[in-house]
Each structure stands twice: as structure tokens, then as C-alpha cells.
Amino acid sequence: MKIKTIQTIDELRRELNEYKRKNQTIGFVPTMGYLHQGHLNLVTESKKENDITVVSIFVNPTQFGPHEDFDSYPREPQRDSKMLEDLGVEIIFYPSKTEIYPEGYSTYVEVEKLEDALCGKSRKGHFRGVATVVLKLFNIVAPDRAYFGQKDAQQVIIIKKMVADLNHEVIIRTVPIARDEDGLALSSRNVYLSTTERTAASSMPRALQAAKKKIEAGLRNTDIITGMIRDEISKNPMVKIDYVDALTLNRLEKVKEIDLNNTVVAAAVWVGKTRLIDNFILGEI
């Protein structure tokens, strides 16, 4: 079946109502496009569990800070569309900026506390933009299930909290991190990296992996573990650490000892002008 690309909310609702009338379930995968295997894994999960899958492609301006890469964020909608069609996705929602944020737009969602940790510290307002656009997309698509990647662990934790607090009915599914052969988590932003930056960047997943092994061997002290990760990453002078933290999965709070069922160990680094994130979790999100 040929994939349908829909640009307006009205048309998308009309189209989806046809499926809902027939009691068909809808899986939803929100993305910013420039798709890679990580995104496609979310789509594959959705295809398994739902009658139809909707993928949104929207580079959301409200989640970018004033000096961030909104303008330069890679965009290749034709290529994305072909990849999604090959996977058998039924609908792409590809709205314009004004379709989502018309003139005079003024309503935002804040998920208190959780949005202040990790990436929220260095990207003020980022999760306000994420929560707002995701809730809007949930209200537009009204999916049965929505799929998010563990790569953005804080994002999943915040979305789950928002859905619970605001009594939304959508079920949130988390999909494991897809990585390249050198261990680097796939990201649309990896395209910014030069060959030497790319080699340098792989020190982050290596450091996290080594820390995970230490935990498996019995180490529990979070300061020692995050210190080891920092030391390992810092060996490479091209990589600048934004944060390395070990927090509880449910509240994103600091603890002295790792809880094997409730921990996220997360890092963010700058390699040149590119900011990259990665994590591992102990427990479930």
C-alpha cells in the first residue's frame, strides 16, 4: 500500500476516524525525521502491536534553545518517506510549524522536577517543548500506543509522568537503544561528526559499558561509578563532558548506592559543536 503523507490536523483526524470506526488500533511514533535504524525499530514494534502505524516528522521549534541547532537540524523527508513506506507504515504526519503552533499559540506543559535533571539542566525549556508537542500530538492522533527510544531516557520518564498525571489513555512503550558497530548510539545528529570526532565520541558508550560491567561485578557507589565514567571519557581531549549522573529511574534523584531495579546512568558530551547523549538503565522504564 502506498504511504499517505498528511500535513494538516483536520485531514489526519478525518483519515484516522475511518480506522477508529472499524475498531482498528493505532500505533504512533513521534520523530523529528532524518530517520535511522533506531527510529525504524520503534516503527517495527508499533507494526507488531497495532493495526496501523502513524509516524510524525516534525522538527519541533519549542524544544530547541535560541543557540541550538534548529535551523541546521538535518531534514530529508523524501528519504524518510521511502524508508517508512518500505516498512509498511500507513501514514506520515508531516505538519508545518504554523499547523502545530499557529499565530498567538500560548499553552505549554511543564513536568516539574523531572525536567530539571540531566539534559534539563543544560537545555533550559527543552522538556517543556517536548512535553507540549508530544501531548499535542497525542491529542491529534489519539493513538492506542506510542513508542519512544530509551536513548532519550529522561524524555520517556517525563512523557510517562505526563500521561499518568494528565490521565491520558495512551500506552507508552520504550524500545532499547540502537547502536552502530563502534557502540555509538544512533542519532540524527551523528551526521555532524567528522571522522576524528566520531572516533572520539565512541569513548562515551565505551565508558558506560565499562561502568555497567563494574556494577555487574558488585560496585554500587554512585560517585565512584560516575567518576570512573568521567575519567574514561576525559582521556579523550576532544570530548567535553556536559554531565555524567546516576539517578533513580522513577524520580531522577541522586542516591549514594545503585539500586539494581531503579537506576539510570546517563551521560551527555560535546564533541566539537555536537552534543551527544547515552545511558544504560537498571530496571524498567
Ligand code: AMP
Ligand atoms: P528524534 O527524531 O531524535 O526526536 O527521535 C525520535 C524517537 O526515536 C525518540 O523516541 C528517540 O528516543 C528514538 N530514538 C532516537 N535514536 C534512537 C536510538 N539510537 N535507539 C532507539 N531509539 C532512538
